[in-house]
Amino acid sequence: GENVEQHPSTLSVQEGDSAVIKCTYSDSASNYFPWYKQELGKRPQLIIDIRSNVGEKKDQRIAVTLNKTAKHFSLHITETQPEDSAVYFCAATLRSNDYKLSFGAGTTVTVRA
Amino acid sequence: KAGVTQTPRYLIKTRGQQVTLSCSPISGHRSVSWYQQTPGQGLQFLFEYFSETQRNKGNFPGRFSGRQFSNSRSEMNVSTLELGDSALYLCASSLATGPTYEQYFGPGTRLTVT
Numbered sequence: 733g734e735n736v737e738q739h740p741s742t743l744s745v746q747e748g749d750s751a752v753i754k755c756t757y758s759d760s761a762s763n764y765f766p767w768y769k770q771e772l773g774k775r776p777q778l779i780i781d782i783r784s785n786v787g788e789k790k791d792q793r794i795a796v797t798l799n800k801t802a803k804h805f806s807l808h809i810t811e812t813q814p815e816d817s818a819v820y821f822c823a824a825t826l827r828s829n830d831y832k833l834s835f836g837a838g839t840t841v842t843v844r845a
Numbered sequence: 846k847a848g849v850t851q852t853p854r855y856l857i858k859t860r861g862q863q864v865t866l867s868c869s870p871i872s873g874h875r876s877v878s879w880y881q882q883t884p885g886q887g888l889q890f891l892f893e894y895f896s897e898t899q900r901n902k903g904n905f906p907g908r909f910s911g912r913q914f915s916n917s918r919s920e921m922n923v924s925t926l927e928l929g930d931s932a933l934y935l936c937a938s939s940l941a942t943g944p945t946y947e948q949y950f951g952p953g954t955r956l957t958v959t
Binding site for chain 2: 776
């Protein structure tokens with residue numbers, strides 16, 4: 733997604749530590765920000781999403797924060813486990829894409845046991 | 846409820862050929878979107894169909910086309926294949942059109958162009 737920047741591209745963490753992935757977007761009118769997890773050889777699956785009227789959302793060990801002023805949103809995974817190893821994609825609705833989802837390039841997360 | 850299915854799962858074609866991929870959405874879902882996934886590029890939006898009409902199109906050449914049938918099943922066609930078309934093609938279905946409807950992805954079709 734050329735208008736959604738995602739960093740880092742790879743992330744290696746020790747089991748039990750936290751992982752943070754950050755995405756920035758260009759369109760101030762963006763209003764929906766989902767995160768997808770894709771395990772090796774499997775299809776992407778929605779893990780959490782946030783809308784522009786909310787600053788933070790949590791679901792057990794994962795949370796997403798949104799800073800509309802700075803136009804960035806982040807995924808936080810706490811107490812990482814080996815099964816968290818996957819590629820994570822952020823996405824945002826962009827006016828330049830007629831408000832369809834534009835995806836970041838993905839972050840490969842490896843949790844070391 | 847059965848998930849999104851795609852056929853075939855793997856394809857090997859040669860340059861210049863054409864290919865048709867199929868996607869069957871979750872029962873009751875009327876929107877189908879197609880994405881191209883390549884290493885380092887993430888998911889690139891191809892197009893979306895809703896009620897047999899193309900609702901939106903990404904920045905891909907006209908060699909990429911699609912259609913949707915009355916039962917919401919969708920096909921994607923790529924003509925005059927190029928080496929750079931090698932990718933995983935994913936379709937996703939949702940209840941209706943609009944970005945806030947959760948998209949459910951199929952397993953993908955792995956296309957290799959030689």
